[in-house]
Amino acid sequence: MLLSTLVFGLVLGGSYALIAMGLSLQYGIARIMNLAYGEVMICAAFAAMLLFNVAGLSPLLSLVLLVPAGWAISWGIYQVMMRPLVARSGTTGRLEVDSILATFGLLFVVQGVLLVLFGGNFQSYAFLGQGVNVLGTQVALNRLIAFGLSVLIGGGLYLALTHSRWGLALRAVALSPGSAPLVGIEVNRVARAGFALGGALAVAGGVVLSMYQTFSATMGVIYTMKALVIVIMGGVGNLLGALIAGLLLGLIETFVSVYIDPGLTLAATYGLFLVILLWRPQGLFGGAK
Amino acid sequence: MPDFDGLQLDGLTIRYGKHLALDRVTVTVGRGECVALLGANGAGKSSLLKAIGGLVRPEGGSVRLGGRVLSDLPAHRIVTEGVALVPEGRGIFPRLSVEENLVLGANPARARKGEADKRAQVFDLFPKLAERRRQIAGTMSGGEQQMVAIARALMSNPDFLLLDEPSLGLAPIVTKELFEALGRIRQTGLAILLVEQNVRESLKLADRGYLLEAGRIVGQGAADQLAEDPAVQHAFLGGTTAEID
Numbered sequence: 068m069l070l071s072t073l074v075f076g077l078v079l080g081g082s083y084a085l086i087a088m089g090l091s092l093q094y095g096i097a098r099i100m101n102l103a104y105g106e107v108m109i110c111a112a113f114a115a116m117l118l119f120n121v122a123g124l125s126p127l128l129s130l131v132l133l134v135p136a137g138w139a140i141s142w143g144i145y146q147v148m149m150r151p152l153v154a155r156s157g158t159t160g161r162l163e164v165d166s167i168l169a170t171f172g173l174l175f176v177v178q179g180v181l182l183v184l185f186g187g188n189f190q191s192y193a194f195l196g197q198g199v200n201v202l203g204t205q206v207a208l209n210r211l212i213a214f215g216l217s218v219l220i221g222g223g224l225y226l227a228l229t230h231s232r233w234g235l236a237l238r239a240v241a242l243s244p245g246s247a248p249l250v251g252i253e254v255n256r257v258a259r260a261g262f263a264l265g266g267a268l269a270v271a272g273g274v275v276l277s278m279y280q281t282f283s284a285t286m287g288v289i290y291t292m293k294a295l296v297i298v299i300m301g302g303v304g305n306l307l308g309a310l311i312a313g314l315l316l317g318l319i320e321t322f323v324s325v326y327i328d329p330g331l332t333l334a335a336t337y338g339l340f341l342v343i344l345l346w347r348p349q350g351l352f353g354g355a356k
Numbered sequence: 357m358p359d360f361d362g363l364q365l366d367g368l369t370i371r372y373g374k375h376l377a378l379d380r381v382t383v384t385v386g387r388g389e390c391v392a393l394l395g396a397n398g399a400g401k402s403s404l405l406k407a408i409g410g411l412v413r414p415e416g417g418s419v420r421l422g423g424r425v426l427s428d429l430p431a432h433r434i435v436t437e438g439v440a441l442v443p444e445g446r447g448i449f450p451r452l453s454v455e456e457n458l459v460l461g462a463n464p465a466r467a468r469k470g471e472a473d474k475r476a477q478v479f480d481l482f483p484k485l486a487e488r489r490r491q492i493a494g495t496m497s498g499g500e501q502q503m504v505a506i507a508r509a510l511m512s513n514p515d516f517l518l519l520d521e522p523s524l525g526l527a528p529i530v531t532k533e534l535f536e537a538l539g540r541i542r543q544t545g546l547a548i549l550l551v552e553q554n555v556r557e558s559l560k561l562a563d564r565g566y567l568l569e570a571g572r573i574v575g576q577g578a579a580d581q582l583a584e585d586p587a588v589q590h591a592f593l594g595g596t597t598a599e600i601d
Contacts, residue, residue, distance in 0.1 A: 232459065239449055239460050246447040248410070248431035249440075250512065251464035 071204040072325045073318070078210045080317020081217030082276045086290060087297035087309045088221055089268025095241040095304040096261025099149055099166040104269055104294060105287030106177035111137060111273030112282045113185055119192045126194055127212070130274045134267050141266020145259045148173070153255065174288060181284035191281040209278040216275050224268070225306055237261055241304055289333070296340040302350025312351060360422075362386040362547065363408070363439065363516050367417035368427075370403050370571075377403040379571040380417065385516060390548040392558040392579065394592060395568030401551040402444050404568070405520050408549075409441035410434045421516075436464045440514035444521055446505040450494025454485055457493050457504050461511030470513060477544075478507045481537055499530035506537070516547045523554050535561060555592040559583045567591075 086108060093101045111133050118124040118132075148169060156162035195212065198205035228234035240247045240257040247254050272290075276282070297316055301308025316336060323335040343351065363385040370378040378400045385391045395401050406412040408419050410431035419427040421437055429437070441447075449457050458478065462471045479486035482503045488496065493504050502522055509517055522538075523531040535557045542548060542561065552558040559565060559579045567575035567588065575587060582588050 232463070235452075235456055235459060236463065239452065242451045243447075243449045246449055249435060249443070249447050250460045250508065251432050251435045252460075253430070253432045 068325065070202060071206070072321055074201055074204060074206050075210070075325075076318035076321030077314060078206075078214045078279070078317070079321055080314035081214045081221070082272060082280075082313075083293060083297055083317045084310045084313025085217045085221045085268060085275060086272035087294045087301070087313045088224065088306060089265040089272060090291070090294040091265075091298045091301070091304065091306060091309045092237075092268065093262050093265030094298065096237055097145065097149070097258040097265070098162050098244075099145075099262060100163060100170070101262075101265070102167060102170040102291055103173040103177055103287070104170075104265075105289065105291035106174050106181070107137065107141070107266055107269040107287075108273035108276070108290050109181065109282055109284065109287040110177065111270040112277035113181065113190070113284075115274045115277045116190060116192045119194060126274055126278050130216070130271060133270050133274055137270025138263045138267040141269075142259060142263040144173075144266070145262040149262065150255075150259075153258070174291075178285060178287060185284050187284055189281040189283045192277070194278050207279060213275045213278045216271075220268070220271050220275075221310055225310065228306060237264075293336060296336055299340070299348075300343050300351055302352050305350060305352055308350055308352035360384065360386075362389070362421070363549070364420045365404070365408070365417070366420065368404070368407060368414050368419065369416035370400070370407055370412055371415045376571055378407070378414075381568070381571070381573055382417075383566055383573070385547055385549050387515060388545045388547050389564065390542050390550065390562045392555075392562035392565040393549065393551045393568060394555055394558065394565055394582075394588070396591070398570075399568040400571040401568055402520055405441060405443070405518050405549070405551055408434070408439060408518060409443065411441075411443070435512050435514070436466060438466065438513075438515035439518065440509035440512045440516070441518045442502075442505045442509050442520060442522065444524070446501055448493050448501060448505050448508060450492070450501075452493060453490050454493055454496075454504055455489040457508050458485075458511050461508035462513075464512050467511060467513040471511070474511050474513055478510050481510075481540060482507055497530075499526050499534065502526065502534060503537070506541075510541070510546075514546065516549065517541070518549045518551075520551045521553060522550075523552060523557070531557070555588070556583075 090101065090104050093099055114133055115126045115129045118129045119126060149166060152162055152165045152169060156165060195208040197208055199208050199211060228237060236252050236257055239252060240254055244254050293316065297312045298309055301312035319335055319339060320332045324332045365381060365383040367380045367382060368378055369380055381404060393401050393404065403412060407414050408426065410429055414427055418425055421439065424437060426434055426437060426439065449460060458475065462468065462474065467474065484500060485503055485507055493501060496504065523534055526534065531554060538548065538561055550558055550562060559582055562579040565577065565579050565582045566573055
């Protein structure tokens with residue numbers, strides 16, 4: 068049982084890491100704390116389900132369609148909803164509070180629409196549920212694919228951010244937005260790209276999670292909070308930290324659920340969150356500033 | 357001067373609320389020329405550089421480069437036009453490595469083609485940066501960080517280099533090294549507009565100078581003449597308090 072718990076925990080943690088990376092990018096680069104982040108994810112999960120049930124489209128193909136759509140929609144949200152807030156805020160730092168309020172509103176708008184369309188019940192679809200033998204335990208194929216995708220997308224993005232000029236420009240804006248114009252970087256444009264990229268990751272996370280988890284119209288906020296916990300655990304702006312913290316949270320949740328009580332998983336998440344906020348507010352992997 | 361192809365500030369006025377920081381200032385920097393901007397703290401020197409860099413919007417007047425009006429462009433476009441600013445406080449990326457700072461310096465389109473040559477030139481100028489490529493810039497000494505800032509500006513392949521108090525807070529020996537490096541940069545034909553509190557060294561380096569006082573140009577001339585000027589000597593070179601404050 069230990070081994071299967073470990074594998075399940077890693078699979079869940081991989082999805083969490085992917086989801087947290089997107090929130091981290093939106094907050095780190097665009098300075099927007101997007102409370103509607105989980106809703107974007109859940110929308111993607113429903114879209115993948117619809118495409119699977121109605122059009123018979125494999126979620127692997129949906130991913131290819133939905134991720135660019137997630138980019139485009141987030142780009143649009145930034146342009147229409149966030150740009151005025153950014154312009155109004157200037158250098159005052161009001162953007163963080165304003166964006167929290169604005170996206171808090173967006174959360175309920177999206178959630179309301181999802182409730183009308185899909186009702187409040189848990190949903191899922193049956194994609195590659197057959198078991199595969201992994202180190203002596205049976206694991207559903209969909210979970211293995213989900214984990215593979217998390218590693219591929221999360222790892223690929225991490226490499227792109229740390230090893231390309233494009234990624235360097237994104238990191239430069241995240242770390243020192245005031246210096247970026249000096250090297251010809253247009254901060255607004257990069258911020259919008261960062262927000263869109265985060266949205267694309269939310270969609271990727273939603274589709275990946277929908278392959279093996281049940282979901283409902285009101286669950287978005289839970290994922291937003293989990294992503295937030297992971298981002299703070301990993302150290303704000305630390306992508307590698309978010310990846311590791313995501314895996315850790317998946318493992319902890321799975322172990323608590325298997326060995327203690329499934330009802331305590333959320334409590335464990337927030338317990339851990341409180342411990343870190345109290346004793347290591349810079350995150351597990353953040354150095355002293 | 358309709359055919360002037362250098363940097364031209366014409367009747368530039370900058371106001372912060374009620375405070376008039378620059379009052380109809382006219383300054384020119386020709387291609388390949390080195391110009392020092394002298395003045396006490398609060399005279400408006402930094403405001404002038406920020407206005408050229410697009411970081412402050414002038415209330416009146418204009419900044420032009422050749423036929424282009426730079427003062428209409430957003431800050432990130434200025435460096436693309438060939439004007440690189442090393443601001444007060446350096447403006448480097450302290451949490452990125454020296455190497456990453458340099459790569460970012462070559463971010464503007466005009467810098468991409470000759471990037472490798474520029475890098476070689478920069479490392480030749482500041483050998484220490486070649487040794488410390490992987491070091492996080494923020495962990496270096498003040499003088500080294502200033503080198504990173506200047507090196508990064510050079511990576512953008514500029515025609516004009518604007519320096520805001522590069523020797524501020526540096527030890528005398530480091531300041532000496534810095535001015536030696538600036539001397540070599542000058543010889544490459546790059547135009548420099550230098551704001552400095554170290555008047556003696558600045559006037560040795562520069563071709564010409566301007567005196568700025570309370571937001572107005574109160575004097576200008578060839579650097580060697582300014583160095584001899586009793587007003588300059590009184591205010592900066594022999595003065596008891598002016599150089600410190």
